[in-house]
Amino acid sequence: MSSLGSASVPQPAAVLPDAVVAIREPVAGPPKSKGGITATVVLSIAAVIWISPLVLLLITSVRPLADFIASGPLTWPSEFTWSNFTDAWSIGKFATTYRNSAILLLLKVPIGVLLSAMLAYALSKLRIRFRRAIMFTVFLGLTIPIYITIVPVFIMLRSMGITDNLLGLVGPYLAFGIPFEVLVLQSFFRQLPDELIEAARIDGASDWRIFFRLILPLSLPALVTVAILDAVATWNEFLFALIVLNSDASKTIPVGLLNFQGQFANNNTGLAAGILIAVVPILLAYVVLQRWIVGGLTAGATKG
Amino acid sequence: MASTATAGAVTTPRTRPGRQKRRHGGLTPWLFAIPALAVYIWFLVYPAFNSLYFSLTDWDGLSPGYNIVGLDNYKAMVNDDVVLKAAINNLIWTVVTIVVPVVLGLALAITLNGKVRGKPILRMLFYTPGVLPLVAVASIWGWLYNPDYGAVNEFLRLIGLDSLAQPWLGQNSTALAAVMVPAIWLRTGFPMLLYLAALQGISQDQYEAATMDGATKSQQFWHITMPNLKPAHYIVLALSLIDSFKVFDLIYATTYGGPGSATQVMGTWMYFNVFQYYQAGYGTAIAVVITVVAIAVSIPYVRSQTKEHDS
Numbered sequence: 001m002s003s004l005g006s007a008s009v010p011q012p013a014a015v016l017p018d019a020v021v022a023i024r025e026p027v028a029g030p031p032k033s034k035g036g037i038t039a040t041v042v043l044s045i046a047a048v049i050w051i052s053p054l055v056l057l058l059i060t061s062v063r064p065l066a067d068f069i070a071s072g073p074l075t076w077p078s079e080f081t082w083s084n085f086t087d088a089w090s091i092g093k094f095a096t097t098y099r100n101s102a103i104l105l106l107l108k109v110p111i112g113v114l115l116s117a118m119l120a121y122a123l124s125k126l127r128i129r130f131r132r133a134i135m136f137t138v139f140l141g142l143t144i145p146i147y148i149t150i151v152p153v154f155i156m157l158r159s160m161g162i163t164d165n166l167l168g169l170v171g172p173y174l175a176f177g178i179p180f181e182v183l184v185l186q187s188f189f190r191q192l193p194d195e196l197i198e199a200a201r202i203d204g205a206s207d208w209r210i211f212f213r214l215i216l217p218l219s220l221p222a223l224v225t226v227a228i229l230d231a232v233a234t235w236n237e238f239l240f241a242l243i244v245l246n247s248d249a250s251k252t253i254p255v256g257l258l259n260f261q262g263q264f265a266n267n268n269t270g271l272a273a274g275i276l277i278a279v280v281p282i283l284l285a286y287v288v289l290q291r292w293i294v295g296g297l298t299a300g301a302t303k304g
Numbered sequence: 305m306a307s308t309a310t311a312g313a314v315t316t317p318r319t320r321p322g323r324q325k326r327r328h329g330g331l332t333p334w335l336f337a338i339p340a341l342a343v344y345i346w347f348l349v350y351p352a353f354n355s356l357y358f359s360l361t362d363w364d365g366l367s368p369g370y371n372i373v374g375l376d377n378y379k380a381m382v383n384d385d386v387v388l389k390a391a392i393n394n395l396i397w398t399v400v401t402i403v404v405p406v407v408l409g410l411a412l413a414i415t416l417n418g419k420v421r422g423k424p425i426l427r428m429l430f431y432t433p434g435v436l437p438l439v440a441v442a443s444i445w446g447w448l449y450n451p452d453y454g455a456v457n458e459f460l461r462l463i464g465l466d467s468l469a470q471p472w473l474g475q476n477s478t479a480l481a482a483v484m485v486p487a488i489w490l491r492t493g494f495p496m497l498l499y500l501a502a503l504q505g506i507s508q509d510q511y512e513a514a515t516m517d518g519a520t521k522s523q524q525f526w527h528i529t530m531p532n533l534k535p536a537h538y539i540v541l542a543l544s545l546i547d548s549f550k551v552f553d554l555i556y557a558t559t560y561g562g563p564g565s566a567t568q569v570m571g572t573w574m575y576f577n578v579f580q581y582y583q584a585g586y587g588t589a590i591a592v593v594i595t596v597v598a599i600a601v602s603i604p605y606v607r608s609q610t611k612e613h614d615s
Contacts, residue, residue: 036418036419036420036421039415039418039419039420040420040421040422042415043412043415043416043420043426044422044426046412047426047429047430050429050430050433050489051429051432053444053445053448053455053489054432054444056448056455057444057447068453069453072453072458073453073454073455073458074455074458074459074462115339115340115343116340118336118337118339118340119336119337119339119340119341121336122333122334122336122337123337126329126332126333126336127329127333128329128333128334128336128337129333132610132611134337134341135609135610136606136607136610137349138341138344139606139609139610140599140602140603140606141344141348141349142546142602142606143546143549143598143599143602143605143606144348144352144595144598144599145549145550145552145571145591145594145595145598146550146552147552147571147574147575147591148351148352148355148588148591148592148594148595149347149348149351149352149355150575150578150591151351151354151355151358151365151578151584151587151588151591152350152351152352152354152355152358153347156347156351171346171347172347172348174343174347175343175344175346175347175348176347176348178340178343178344178348179344182340183609207332207336211336232435235437236436236437236438236439238437238438238439238552238553238556238557239552239553239575242556243579253437254437254438254439254440254553255439257437257439257440257443258439258443258557261439261443261446261557268447268450268453271443271447272447275440275443275444275447278437278439278440279436279437279440282435282436282437283432283435283436285435286428286432286435287428290424290428293435294427294431294497297494297497297498298497298498298501
């Protein structure tokens with residue numbers, strides 16, 4: 001059985017933690033039938049408390065403002081309404097910010113994953129010179145706070161004429177995504193047997209052909225994981241978007257939400273609806289793609 | 305497919321047959337590497353060094369010209385009370401938002417790793433705040449903390465603690481703590497996931513043997529669980545540390561560094577200097593200082609990630 005957590009062994013992007021959990025659980029506890037009730041109850045209560053801000057938000061978003069003001073935030077609504085969502089949607093210009101965030105994501109994520117995969121392949125399977133130095137330099141990027149680059153990046157984008165433009169965000173987003181993506185992908189590629197590559201090479205395949213026809217298809221789980229995590233980070237990024245995007249027409253969800261928050265300071269139910277509109281896609285994606293996200297997050301971690 | 309790769313990883317010897325045969329592969333590896341490296345250098349490495357240069361100038365961020373002022377900006381930081389305040393806040397932030405989430409995450413992971421029903425759902429719920437945009441987290445907590453109709457004060461009134469109801473984000477005494485609560489909320493899930501993955505790798509045999517030898521639960525925890533979690537501790541602490549230096553979004557979007565400078569951190573103070581007070585030179589100097597510290601403390605981690613498979 002593959003041991004996901006044995007941390008001293010270099011792991012591939014451990015993309016299938018649930019599978020491992022599923023394999024382990026029946027083995028782990030014969031006395032599973034009894035017991036565990038206390039722990040389950042305690043954890044469930046803790047989980048409900050943990051998640052309560054989101055539950056309150058949901059309840060508030062579907063009640064009329066008057067009802068909220070009259071009865072307070074911790075009561076069950078006396079009536080329900082959708083109008084908070086329609087108001088928030090139009091006033092918060094969410095149609096625009098949604099579109100912008102989606103465009104950025106579709107533009108940035110595939111390019112980022114491809115470039116990172118290429119570099120990761122060179123670092124893990126091709127005998128590139130200065131490999132250690134390159135890895136060190138790239139992984140150092142994980143530690144660098146975004147704000148050290150904002151002034152020069154802003155000047156650069158201004159001279160290129162792409163401030164207040166989604167395109168201006170692609171370069172910085174790519175650069176700050178590369179370290180993590182390369183870290184995960186190269187550790188995954190390294191686990192692919194060299195014999196496979198050698199065999200393909202003997203058959204006359206070029207490095208490019210091997211990369212696109214062999215490595216990438218074999219690494220699909222890792223690529224998907226990295227793409228999802230990158231998409232989440234891109235969707236949520238705030239600081240670059242804040243300084244680069246000025247006009248309402250070009251704003252992404254986080255910047256749009258901040259504006260909206262200012263405008264709706266006194267409309268609690270509308271604010272709740274707006275926040276939900278901003279986070280629902282990411283929450284849905286998380287629930288659906290949970291397995292991949294968890295796998296990717298623990299990938300860099302179960303080694304060391 | 306992935307599990308095959310995993311199995312291979314465990315058994316494949318370090319030195320592979322093909323390894324020594326090929327020397328450096330010439331040009332092709334660079335064709336693979338250069339696109340990503342070019343973007344990385346263009347938008348991250350070069351701007352970082354460029355900031356280092358700007359930090360030696362008196363540039364306001366708008367005018368075409370500026371003077372080189374040497375280390376004046378760095379000297380000025382020593383006399384800037386807000387920088388001192390921000391540095392202290394960064395330190396408090398780092399300690400609290402690492403220690404609390406790590407301890408909570410470990411406790412959750414250990415409990416979840418025991419006999420618990422609905423494990424996947426519980427795990428999912430605890431990590432949920434971690435996927436939200438920080439601006440949304442800030443909006444949610446700003447809304448919960450609202451002095452008049454926020455849920456936090458309302459709850460205190462409900463349980464008879466009216467006297468404790470207060471403007472949590474709006475007063476010096478509580479603002480920083482109040483901003484750290486959402487940080488803890490969203491950062492606890494990550495250590496939980498890592499510890500859970502690590503715990504699942506500990507062989508049950510060790511516990512069974514210990515139980516037979518009469519070891520108590522607490523002895524087992526300190527002598528089996530904790531030593532086995534050592535690599536996980538290292539990664540959790542390293543990644544949390546790296547993350548904590550980057551704090552900006554949450555503070556910007558909840559308190560804007562206020563009230564006064566009560567919640568100012570280096571990241572926000574840098575931003576305000578550049579974009580509000582038009583002191584780009586000074587602002588970048590602040591950014592340089594925190595970046596140097598962040599890099600310095602993270603180098604062991606980066607090196608461990610680089611070396612690992614070379615040994």
